[in-house]
Amino acid sequence: MDFDNQGLASYEIIGTPAEEMYDQITAMAAEICQCPVGLIVFLEKERQWFKSVYGFSLKETPIEYSICKRFQEKEMDQMIINDLKNSDHFSQHPARLEYGIQFYAGFPLRAENGQVIGSCCVLDFKPNKLTEFQIRNLQLLTQQVMQLLAQHKAYKRLEREKEELKSWQKIVHQSAELSKIGGIYIDFKNQKVVLGEHTKRLFNLHDSYSLSYDEYLNQKFDLIDNPLGHLLKKIRQFDPDTPTPSNSCILKLEAFEKVFQINYAINQSKLICTFLDISENKNLEDKILSYKVMMEEVELQREIGAWEVDTQTNQLNWTENTYKIYGIPPNTPLDLDYVKSFYSNISFSSMERDFNDCISKRQAYNSIYQFKSHDKKKKWVRVTARPLIQGGEVRKVIGSIQDITKDYQLKEELTKNINLLKEKNNFLTNLANNNSFFIYKMNQEGRITFVNEYYKRTFQNANELRIGEKINDEVLIGESKLEAIKVAQAAFRNKGEIYRVKLIQKNNKGKELTCQWDFSVYEGKNEDELLCIGYDISELEAKTKQLLQTSKLTSFFNGKLIEFNNLVSHNFRSHVASIKGLFSLIELSKSNEEKFEFLNLAKGSLETLDETLFNLNSITDLNLPNETEVDPINLNFFFLQIIKNSFPFLLTKDHRFRFEVAEDLIILNFPEYLKIIVIQILSFGFKSRPENEPYWLSIKAYQKDTDFIHIDISNNSKQAFKMEEQEFAHFRDDKWKISSAQNLMKFLGGRLTINNDGANSITFKLSLPNGN
Template sequence: MKIHPKPEKELERLKALKEYAVLDSLPEKEYNSITQLASYICGTPIALVSLIDSQRQWFKSTIGIDVTETSREDSFCQYTIMGDGVFEVSNALENEIFADNPLVTGAPKIRFYAGAPLHDANGFNLGSLCVIDTKPKILTEEQKNALQLLAGQVVLLLDARKKNLDLNKSQREFQNFIDLSKDLVCIANVDGLFYKVNPAFTSVLGYSKEELEGSPFVNFIHPDDLASTYHEVEKLSRGELTISFENRYLCKNGKYVVLSWNTSPDPLTGNLYCIARNMTKEKEAEQSLIDGNRLLDESQSIAKIGSWKFDLVTNDLIWSEGHYRIFELDKMPTDQLYKAYRSRIHKDDLAKLNKVSIDVNKTGKDFKIKYRIVFPDQRVKHILEIGQPFKNENGEVTELKGIIQDITAITMAEQKIIQKSKEIQDIRSALDESAIVSISNQMGLLTYVNDNFCTISKYAKDELIGKDQRSITGHFPEESAKITLRTIVKDTIWKGEMRNLAKDGSYYWEKATIVPFLDEKNNPYQYISISTDITDQKNAEENLNYALLNLEKKNKELDQFAYVVSHDLKAPLRAINNLSEWIVEDMPDMPKEASANFDLLRGRVLRMENLINGVLEYSRIGRVEIEKETIDLELMLRQIIDSIVPDEGFEITVDDNFPIIVTERILLQQVFSNLISNAVKHNNKSLGKIECHYQSVSGFHQFSIKDNGPGIAEAYHKKVFEVFQTIEARDVKESTGIGLSIVKKIIEEKGGTIHIESEQNKGCNFIFTVPK
């Protein structure tokens, strides 16, 4: 057996190959240019960029051959990837490895092969750049060097392709993140105009993208906040990389919201990249706290909020009950509270909290911070803290007041949203890989198609978008189209099969589900179709139906033929039999030897007629449908025994547990009759014994017919079931050799089995099963 080579780290190599996402991709001219150059330099009619997968070699580019892949075990390139240099076979017919290779003995009749491995940056040989000729030859060193250089260029193309895919994926993920963000994200250009805004902008402010983009952002700022906003923006011109500030923005409904901004400039374009969070509710909460500390413990408990006050002069720290509840601490003296409070702050957040405290004392500005607290049992809570400093008449900060909020549930929900967003993207990617997906608007015009749609329809995306699918690929009866349209317009999911027409005139079948998406008035505004290609299935069904019709026709022809043949064969046999009887009657005094010969002749004629009948019965099993009926098996056995077994010389035993079943009576009757008849015919004892047993096994009825006759040697256990096979000579025991073959065919056609348990001179036991 030929052992095919595999690199030492084959699993890692296959993983590296799949990360390039190049297998089964469309042809690209850059790769074709390299194969053309390789073919020219090496003077060969064939050149390939071959990538070695687990079971195949797939060609990214081909010159001189019209195939996309071959099996790996037949490939020459599987040997190329085992080394670092050019692998060359000057004459494949004289090479013991490749002389019997089907690519050598058959098309394309390879005689010469040379391949340079595609060696990536991680040391894996992904495949090869190879050249092939139908005549033996040897490359020069210059040609080999050129082939290796070109292989390096292929790897550079693969690396560039991978980087582009990664970049596109990152850009899509970043755009999705921006679009799904609850924060307001925008770009403002150097002219002070909104250039881009995300959906959160329109959601919070109530304006459409068209109303915002291209408008001066100062038009929306509260007049009292313009000066402070300009002051903050001027910091950027002085070299600050990021500014943070708050102002009020006008909503379309006339109300203002408080936005907290973080803004950074692009050093090349001067555009401002801005992120804002709607702080209206937080500001209202802060103001309510500052105005009178009117928060009640009950409302704090419901809202998971706590309030606090810290006197910088006396170092007294005071918490509300809600604050204690969030930190899960018992009330304690102020000198102990400060230490206990800080011991619960997550160690990574403690430095951040210390910095906020220092900044507040220096600047006297309000602050807001998020941090984590960790409990002895390692549970974690996420805390939002908002505070405001208060100054004395000398402008010194003497007191801090604020609130905390347990935002664990909110934080977890936000993290889950991010995770779910990724899952949705992954699901969409998986769907695009396996299904044909399209989206149509309420007018039936395509607004989106995935790559699979283009592949199966053979249209490019720009040929489909904005077009009515029914007029391009739709090819099903008008009445069916009307029913489908009425179904989805009524907000009902439609499922069914449809035949479509591809661009090249070929037909393909889809099993589709069309789902209507509803607007706020429950009217469909778009339709999403998800389908699978069932063309092969429909073709198989059509072929099967044709085959069944053809089989039915052949069966009828076979029955007619069997009837004619049996009639034509039986007629001369009857004539021979009648003629022999007339001769015997006309010659009563003929010699005993002649009379015996005539008896032998009539016996042979009878055997021939039985043989014809047996062949006909055997051929009809499984082809003729027989109506099933309810059968009392014990009663049927008694009737068979009465008609076959002699009254003297035999002892019959029948179990009393034989069931009543529903089956084809004539078939089961034929099985028992043949087996019991054989037990009688071949018995060589003065008292023949026949036992009929039944046992219920899992999913089957099991029967056995056992006798005390001469038995059957193990060498004949299978042979006796073959057509025309007998153990004894037909001159000794009259037999057609068809009975047991009929029994076996009936049982196996019904889904059962039959076998023999027997030894020479120790009786015979036929055991068979039929499904319940």
């Protein structure tokens, strides 16, 4: 059998420490099956490893001692061996011979690809036999193990995604420090001018510098010796009456040796403009251009080889410099095949095409070719040629050859650097305008020194957020305000350290967002500044909350399973004991009338036992809902569907049904869990009805406030209750129905109470949170 560990490895469970939820399952399995040992086993190639052990001292064994590996060898859904000694396959198994294992019962654990990765099992040191009830519960516990494994796998995936987010956050944080962009915002409607914080530093202006709308409009600003003055004059030329959603231009300021790229959007109400200093890029381009001119001049002064070809005899003649370029001794015999050996097929074909065109079309050419010299050095040469015509025919082709290898390589390097610089500028520009991260900076007084557009669009009105004003902490909810202040103070005390905090905030639309922020203080030009970078993790928080909710529900039903087991065990023993005693009395009785009376009593006990079995079947067939999402529930439609599908006889004339639920009454809650609660209450009420009276049922729903919905379910039950008794201990055989409903209500954050008017009438009062 080939071993494939892929399915087990995908869960990342091997080597993890002991966990209470797994240990509870093994303990429960051993208790239910009345076995001393309970195990959760995972199968590797060389060993079997125990995630949870109850009643056994070992944590792992070699794979040869594994009984569970039989699941991998033979396809089966369960394996129960009452006595290993009587088994052909396991009679000589090391687990029996060395550890004394005599009994085994287990169910396989399967990965998503169907591969058996382990088992949930119980062991005994003596022969044993399980009942159907014990087998069924062992299977349910195995399913719970698979649910825990799925949750563990999902949690590991979330951890990896979180680490990836941390890496990206670090990259964005470092890149943002390299971005140098200034900007100006002009509000024509409210006559306001806002200079970006970086604009002041870009043009060496004091942080307190400000520009009024009148100064901008009439060009009365005192910035003659500052490039910003010239930029403002350029911007003043943009016409608000000609709306432009997006445009750009280049402004060269030779007096300041500066070049700016201006990007702007304008309409009749506002102008948004950014400046990007591209002087370094422009200087580099100018250097390339000047180098090109210089290189052309050098070409004219350098030594150039000459050559000629006699088209009648194909004889080649080279000057000494041409031999030197090819790296061969002067006067070496030449022919076309020898020259061709220096070139690649593609390069020689290009040169041959130019040469033939020169002859056939009688035109000169100037081309660049690549070849390898005699000493195997890669070279680039510029070749010029022109035809010599005599008697109407091309007699010779003469030309020059020049080694331009160094110049060509330098041009390639410069072109590569320009492309890299352009990519860098594009990256930084995109970073400044990103729509993934909230970025702002503030000084120790809490005044804003920089804020990106994404933050303003999400949390602030752009017209209300100005550089130099204090950050608006009204977007923080509850304790997040104090937490943000605490972390900011710690960052100012420890410069350079990064402090991470999770804050609850309210966006422009009033929606609550969970954001993760990194706070760090850096030395600014004039004062220390707090850099804050954050991003929305609301969706990740929701997934984590759902995972914890699923885990809580699993633990809840583990406890209910133990309660149910104890209740059913007690009921079965009492019914069986009654039947057994009645049949003993029948054997001792000599009167046929007494025997007939005892038989009737035994028949009643059997009917009660049958009813208990029916209830047992109901609870074991109860499937938990797969979906745990909060959804809107129309209570009018919800209750009528339950009555129609599960209790249709209540709509007949033999019973009375009163329904007071508004058609538009809607609640946000878990529909599947609420359905289980209502069915349990209605089932209990109908079973407890008076035997010789018509059954009546009343359902009423109403809302007193926005946080809770109240539901009253009343019926004429024969049970009697006291107002102060809320433990439901007097419900006897049907205790599990009301107890289950009460615990589910607690899980949903609600409450179930009982009112009794003392006249064979019971009201179940449900208070449900509306979406909380």
